[in-house]
Amino acid sequence: MSIVNDARAIVKKLLEEKQLDGVLGLSCKHDEPVPFVFESPEEVDSLVLEPKWLFAKLAMNIVRTSPADFRLGIVCRGCDERALIELIKRNQLDEKRIHVIGMACSREQAEACLCTRPYPAIPHLGEKVQGVDPREEETAKAFLEGETIDRMQRWTKELARCIKCYGCRNSCPICVCVPCKLEDDLWVRRGEIPADMVSYHLIRAFHLSDTCVACGGCTDACPVGIPLMLLQIAMRESLAKEYEYEAGTDPGRLSPVLSDLFVEPCEVYEEPGWPDSFKVSDET
Amino acid sequence: MKLEFVKTICPYCGTGCGLLLQVRDSRVVTTLPDKKHPVAKGTLCIKGWAAHEFIHHPDRLTQPMLKKGDIFQPIPWDEAIGLAATKFKETAEKYGPDAVAGLSSAKCTNEDNYLFQKLIRAGFMTNNVDHCARLCHGPTAAAMSQALGSGAMTNSITDFVGADCIMMFGSNAAETHPIIMGEIYKGKDQGATLIVVDPRRTEVARNADIHLQIRPGSDIPLIGGMMRHILDNKLEAKEFIKERTEDFAELKNFLKEWSVRKASEECGISPDQLRQVAQIYARAGEAMIVFCMGITQHACGTANVFAICNLAMLCGHVGSAHSGICPLRGQNNVQGACDVGALPNVYPGYQSVADLVMKDKFERAWGRPLSDKPGMTVTEIISSSGTGIRALYIMAENPLLSDPNQNHVIESLPKLDFLVVQDIFLTETARFADLVLPGSCFAEKTGTFTNTERRIQLLHKVVDPPGDAKDDFTILCMLGRALGLDYDYTDPAQVMDEMAEVTPIMAGVHFNRLGSAGLQWPCPADDHPGTRFLHAGKFTRGKGLFVVPGYTPPKEMPDKDYPFTLITGRMFSHYHTGTMTRRSSFLNREVDKAFVEINPDDADAHGIQDGDKVRLSTRRGSISTTARITPRMNRGAIFAPFHFSEAPANALTIEELDPISKIPEFKACAASLVKE
């Protein structure tokens, strides 16, 4: 409860001191939390922090459609902050015009999201809690471990339920492309469900490979409960392993896959008589 | 920079998901899911995500228009209303009250529908009011209210989680009710066996544990066979039958003729599979039946529903938390429209017009003499246009595309002396109107929708109607007053209160109680929390009634001229007559042209390749469309969605009506397919 009060206090202060022109957060009039831009300190009493809500894309639209001197504060969680940073890195958002009021998530929330990093860079609100390792979590295990063939069947079963609502894309804080490749017949056959599964989901997943901040927005938005976020885990891990890179943590650092091996080397697998190959062809 | 989010309800299917519409300088710019919504829980389907796209479409009607010669000319509101009122009055005086009829709308709020049916009933002393429920769940209402006492979905959407067996008849929920499908999958993951009965191998079917790909229209044999097997193996719920039902003997009697073998031959399913399914359903601790258009849209639709009720009662799978019968309603407010009496045979709350006590009650409530003669149904109204019916008032319906045998409709409508169409776009139907009134869409009105699980939910006004358009509530009030009714409401809430007074099942429903989660009727008192599932302990009608379902196979069987069975229906990115979805760029991009699905082997046999232009014909008419070759169709069956006005599937459908509920047989007619 106290967190909410802290939040309100901070936001009030920022608005009273005119440091910000507006603060984006959840406003709960008659028990319906909706996103809202608080512009006067009086309004702030209706500010709430639950449920988890991703503001990044919203913030982007607000900043874009508001006058050039409008400075927006955002009450957001770790994942959301990282999303904002990724948007800034992609020139979708001007960092000078936003101010993050960071909130650390509760342990429960972290577990619900399988979040490895349930806190922003500077948690103004709440206490940092340990992140969870998705690979430890039971349901996740079922999707990430076991024999290749089992994983294949597991995922086929899940993805075959896709109703192509585009919710995973729409709710993703980083997907901003218009037009989107997923709507293009060339990549994903239109007008059929389940969506042209391999293409739709893998292309979506891969486009976010070095951008995904593991906010879990896609999973939450899936009507048929496909744990889409799990598609990203392995790729995020490999980025972390190869380059100690995690999306959204360092505004100054571009994705390592965009640079050459001089700048950011990665392990190159060498097979005798078969130089510079990236995979073992056979154990024999 | 003002950012505004308004919570409201999705205008598409009967699931009634919560939406947040983002408004920027009085335009709706985006849709977000409502994370707190009891059903959707922060998810949406493709249509929901695009719900805002048609709101500000340039095609929106912005002012009343009168047809002079062949062209529409704008006229001021007072003139329009005055004209409508006088015309209707004249007609009623000249040809008697039953010459006037009204088609209400499952797209409009409960309040609108209530006012509409009251306007027709009290204004002209006729019961000629109906709406498109006739074309989807007419039989459901008829049969279920006769057998159980209530035509509504017995349980709640969330109740699928916890059932041991979920049996889906003729429902492609994955495309038509995606969010409900999500719940069903959840149920499946929690251990329910999912059995799907569908002549198409839909996505649902593919993801089911068992798929019975029966012949179109052979549901009764299937269910008959199942029931027979259940009886033969003493799997029926004897206690339940004894305590809570009547006329069981007659069912037994009827089942004599349905040996499993005969049944399996009729529906083209192996006897073993049929037995297996029967066992699974009967043995399940709690079992749900989901059914949809595949059951109802047949000439024996009502019988089909009876059969389903029988099956459920036979096994005692009704009236508890996770077992019941779930007709999935198609339109966002089709449930509500029925509840508030936009039906020719009942007053609000399913109170029969033939019942003089009720008539008396409503005459007192409305202060006008009423008719005790049940009115005409949609299909009857259309077909008797110009003969029985002289003046017709259509609110937000598009019979031209939604009703069977389009050509017939096209012939009938011009025969009317006077046709008023109130809609948001100039629909195919509206083009035939003498007077067009610009109405409002879901985002422009306050009121309530009732979703398929009887949940009455509040929607809030987000933006003003475009131009001179007014919200339907206001229009109806104006018209009502012009007809001398006491229509001086200022706020839909008052209408809801009035409804509460006259309809017991909604007696406790008031705007201020609805909040974000809404209320599920029956809600008889102001302190009643609403009802999650019906028939607990005792059926609404007292004892459950076994009604013998008379089986009639589809009227038109394939022959050598018309070798295919044509099934019509919906697909995921479009909605009904496409008035809204075809105007949403995103949805229309997903599927922008009509198609007909055909089995690869059939295609081969007819030398048709994927994407070919083909001519699809029946005895009624023929359309040009594109072939989509997919193994999801059985041999001999083809499927065409009816969203596309350029290739209207209902130019083909047969006008064969179900004797009781008067629903047309959309789901089966003989067709031929040739490459163009």
Next chain:
Amino acid sequence: MMKDLKQDSNGVKSEAGNTPRVIVFACKWCGLIGADAAGRKHAQLPAGFRVIPVECASRIEADAVIRAFSSGIDGVIVLGCHLGGCRFNAANHRTAKKLKLLYPLLETVGIDSKRFLLSFGTAHEHHQFEDLINRFYQGLQRLAPMDAWSGSYLSEMGQR
């Protein structure tokens, strides 16, 4: 797609003796030269692979690889120049890094990483190209078929 469907039942696959279907994206400067050299010495190779020449391996977006898999292709090979010797100023480094990320993804959804080979430096070395194709095929032969995708799902969807 009509054609494709027929493929499943009685088309190329059976005709081509069920050799796995492989797409080879080859950069004009190395992969293609390798292939050409193999051709000149009449090396006998499995017939199931199709070469798509590109200017530089760096042009290959992962989407194309994914699209290939989604249309039921059993394996994809991307060939570029030696990581030291790209004609385009180390453009292939980016490909190496970007496409390397595809392995974890494919593995996650159960597409064996043996189905995707990312190799740099096969210019003028026909033995290498030959060897590479043959060993890749050996790899594929040892794998369970893509049926969980291509059979039960894709074919039902009427895809190849």
Next chain:
Amino acid sequence: MAADIKIGCFLCRCYGEVSRVIDLDELQQEIIRFPWVAFCEIWDSLCLLENIDELTQKISESGTDRILLAACSPLARGDVILHALERHGINQASVELVDIREGCAWIHDNQPKEAMCKARDLINMGLSALKQREVSENQIIVPKREVLIIGAGPAGMSAAVSLARLGFAVHVLDRARNPGGLLNLLKRIAPEDIGAEEDLHGLHKAFTNNALVYYHPGARLISSNGSVGDFAVEFKTGDNLHSVRVGAVIIASGARVMFAKGLYRYTELDGVVSGIELERRFLSGDVRADNVVFIQCVGVRDVNSPYCSTICCPVSLKHARQLKDLNPQAEITILHRDIMCPGNILEAYYRDTMQDGVKFVRFDLNNPPSIVGDERLEGVNVFESVTGISRTIRADLVVLSSALVPHDDAARIAEIFDLALDPLGFYQVRTLMHPLETTRNGIFVCGSARWPVLARTAIVQGEAVAMKAFALLSQDSLAASGMSQFRDRKIAHAIVDRDACTGCGNCVAICPYVACALEPENGAFKSRVNIMRCTGCGSCVAVCPNGSIQLPEQNARVIGAMLKNAFS
């Protein structure tokens, strides 16, 4: 894509090489059925001269807009045909060459059935690719006939002189006051062992009084714009700003002599000097030393700078011999890790030095020599890695041979010209195959700026880049043709769909040629490609999130179509 496109097909029997495996007649029957195929012919060969004339005639008569050739691989005769067609004015972008010989007939001739089916697919792929293909618009520029040379060392001077000799005006920027670069600090030159001034004389003369050479001493580079054929460069001499338009840029900015501070107590003891100081003493003529020890590989060939600066060994040999000349009795020892004297001339030079009695002692990196003596130099203690004995050598002069390191302003120049530096800080050259090209078209690098070299080599390289620049600028027009393909075949360059571009900057980050740039456009950013810089590698295409940047000749639809038809 235009559905009404008409394609003409030519299948080549190659005198049976193809047709003995693949039944071309059957293929012809199948191909001709496609509505978009105008005609399909089978020829015995396409590549002979007379064929080609016939071919071109046929094509121009048929009036088809795309041509498919099913023949051999581009490396066999394919490119000959394409090139010939090009000469007859048939744009290569409208021709697709399908390799059914090396790519199919020859590698599957023991399995004709599969080969047949593969050939069918390959041709289908070709056809579909042709249908989807677009042709990127071309940009022609007339190159400026002037060249900018940065640096007036031996490399720069020789480049300038040879270009001037070819009639090109050259602007030479020099950070020093007078030309010559490092040579001005030297007395003699290794290995030729001649006086610097006399050696330089000719070059110097040709350079200084040359009407076409504009020498700008004390110049400082400010900015650069444009691309190959037309660079606009600004620089300052003193306070006045000059700007020149040149067709090519040659970087000969040289390298710097390492200042070995803190190594071997350099700058602490007077006895310890660097090679370049020794040179100064030679010039001034006051060198008195009886026991001299040279130490090699100072500050190089270790973890920090893991390279051999290549010139230090010859230089030390030179110094040793000079000392011997002055004082034959002098005891001279060279402490080295390996003597790097490749090539016959340097090898000979090394032997002669040995014969002169100069001693060579080998040490290794792990225990390097150490200076003995507290306030005044006494000797050098060295552990001989060969014998394993450690001893002290008397010395009154210790010379630390001076390695060359990248010049301080290399980074600055690189930034101004958007060039890449290699990890050591020397200029990155494009590839092994293009040793003098930098990572940008029209900008060349030579001399020690590229890699430490001896004067002679620098001069040779200068002449070489001069030829490169000449070859480039002597064309009357340059097309945006990216890198020259096999036989200068034109290839695509990327174009951006400005409406679709989200301005994410991936293309900018990844482009190896700095050809993409972001431009602000009503609030957002849009990418734009400088097609003169673009080489059409397509890196940007691969990372563009929504395919708004494309190579027209091989756009996504082409790849998609080929994939679709790969197995049909």
